[in-house]
Amino acid sequence: MEPVPGALLTDLYQLAMIQAYLDSGQTDTAVFEFFVRKVPPQRNFLMAAGLEQALDYLENLRFSAAELDWLGKTGRFNARLIDYLANFRFSGEIHAMPEGTLFFQNEPILRVTAPLPQAQLVETRLINILQYQTLVASKAARMVLIAPGKLLVDFGLRRAHGADAGLMAARASYIAGFAGTATLLAEKVFGIPTYGTMAHSFIQSFDDEAEAFEAFARARPQNLTLLIDTYDTEAAARKVVALAPRLKQSGIAVQAVRIDSGDLTVLAKSVRAILDAGGLGDTGIFVSGGIDEDTLATFAREKAPIDGIGIGTSLVTSSDAPALDCAYKLQEYAGFPRRKRSTGKATWPGRKQVWRRCDREGRMMSDILSTENDAHEGKTLIHPVMAGGRRIGPYPSLHDIRAHARRELARLPGAIDSPVSYPVQVSQSLGQLAAAADRRSDLLEARP
């Protein structure tokens, strides 16, 4: 696979605007914030993810000689722009919520403070990185909450939207509490535990299902999981029972069977009975196939004897909400707060902070969205993570991010999945700043 060059993976208009900024001397400090305007319908929270890849991108963004040459040859850009890009290094500051933090509508999870052309240039790919991992972590967190104690595994690579999505879905779902992934590269790149069973093609390539089971068991004795739904699920479960003693003599245990089709609760119950009666009480049941958080809730309600679940499409595409209504907006330029006022898309201006209040048991009660230097009750969620284009301190390990996410989920109020949404209050200071920004706009507008 050809590597995707990062610097040109952006919208044409970013370079057009930078050229115009340079030509007109608009190079003062700009502040942009990335936030989600609305939590998707039927959701009550989001989980921040993707910051590490965003910082990687900012630290490593360079234009190669070949890229500059190509840009020059398009005939679209002047020498000043090409020179600027040739020397480009991101030198700004980043403030952000730690990955794994829960957040709500209008709360920024990342703030960029940098000379305007720099902050503009990074817009497209920053959104591309943050949106997707946040989308998947938020979806995965719902599944984790609904299926406590179950082994949840990302099976989504094949239905993910391309290579990058497949890899990043493994990371984001692991942060949210999944046990691991089937994607091998995620183990190599991120150290995420991988899980794997077998495909129907394996069974079908043998003339005999039991023969296929035995061949696989002998070739791959560790963590043995046998796929039993290729022909007749219950008959296959009985074949596993018949095979198990012979495997045991070779020191091989059937750790689990997997069911990938049919009524999974009904089949899990009958297979559980067959395994138990056959002395395979320790053999788990793993299921997969079109599962989302509603299916997981059904399993719980129906008391399906299911130990592990492979989840693909609904996780990696966030099928009920395949995108977030997110934005990266200019909040301040050259020391003055800015905001868009257009219909339905007005935003809060200025550098912001989020304050979270919890009750005595540590449960989240409410947030306040304020200007950066306000003082409110609760703890602040946005912290500096990059200065002068370099990270501040070592980045937390994936293990630590995951532990933080787990603590966050434990703080959710009980009714978080109800139609009542979590209260996010806008501070008086922010209201005043918005009014000041609008007054300034109106005054400038009224100039002769």
Added chain:
Amino acid sequence: MEPVPGALLTDLYQLAMIQAYLDSGQTDTAVFEFFVRKVPPQRNFLMAAGLEQALDYLENLRFSAAELDWLGKTGRFNARLIDYLANFRFSGEIHAMPEGTLFFQNEPILRVTAPLPQAQLVETRLINILQYQTLVASKAARMVLIAPGKLLVDFGLRRAHGADAGLMAARASYIAGFAGTATLLAEKVFGIPTYGTMAHSFIQSFDDEAEAFEAFARARPQNLTLLIDTYDTEAAARKVVALAPRLKQSGIAVQAVRIDSGDLTVLAKSVRAILDAGGLGDTGIFVSGGIDEDTLATFAREKAPIDGIGIGTSLVTSSDAPALDCAYKLQEYAGFPRRKRSTGKATWPGRKQVWRRCDREGRMMSDILSTENDAHEGKTLIHPVMAGGRRIGPYPSLHDIRAHARRELARLPGAIDSPVSYPVQVSQSLGQLAAAADRRSDLLEARP
């Protein structure tokens, strides 16, 4: 951005199965086909895309020394597997529908014929490549059909699921008939025309909207499009009218204005009137913001004076159907047809062909799904594209693929978007092959 290594971007179980295949001598010729089980609800056709990247992947798939070393160190795989991967070259045959071809449920768009371990190894990434581009081309084709004569542009990179999706969405939508994309890299990699305007941040960074328009116009005079909805859309349109004569003196024409929020039809009509009254009858109106094919239908119904449309999220996430119910299934092994018989997921076995009958005007009437060597009326859709692991002949240019897609869309029967689905008939020969496969299974099953 770190390049994503291709060979390990797969499911763990593929390597586990290959080890078991090698250990048990299951290395005969296998035939797998990729198809979609069901066309998504509210859709009546799909458009094949992604074949070129699939063939690139197959031709270039290698395991690097570093990857093999890492695989060895996981302790999961034996020396036979590592040796096999070290020498891996895809040497099989590929048959496929040309990109841009319309297809329906159960019709394979790609067939792999190769030694079983090879055909198994490529499963995950082949699905990952074909599914996504097919998804986007199919969505884009609906938009193209609904908005004939409009300039449609892919604006989706930021909301796409990662880097790869952003780039490939540009390609797939261009195949389906989009005029181009905002994604600069798509121009460099694929030669797709790029389009770009400006962001609200550009306007907001200036104290004065008209000043921002003029600065941008002077810095980027070619194909000038001004974004007019940052504060008050109609007021901004009047500013454009006021500015235009001064720009004209410098030889700069305002090619279009862009509106990104509010009631787009209403605003387009009032802006059209302002522009026309101001002598800017040649200045087009470009809109964007949360648009999908239903919005496009509304524009047409309301006779909105809109010339071009930027479409992002709904296109690149295929928002109404963010995944296809697709599969890559073993159809034949060692000369015998195979099929999965499990509940709700039974498949047609063997190597297949699709025959398409058209009426005298060239309109599609019906398809027949048959075994490979059947003879039926109509033209065949599946052709050889790779033999011995190498492409047969030069691959068609993107221009030619796009022309093919345009011809395909012109062949759609008028009622294609009605609830009545296009008839795909299963040939007698295929029914007989399925029955034979089942009889053979049953016989083998009944062995003592």
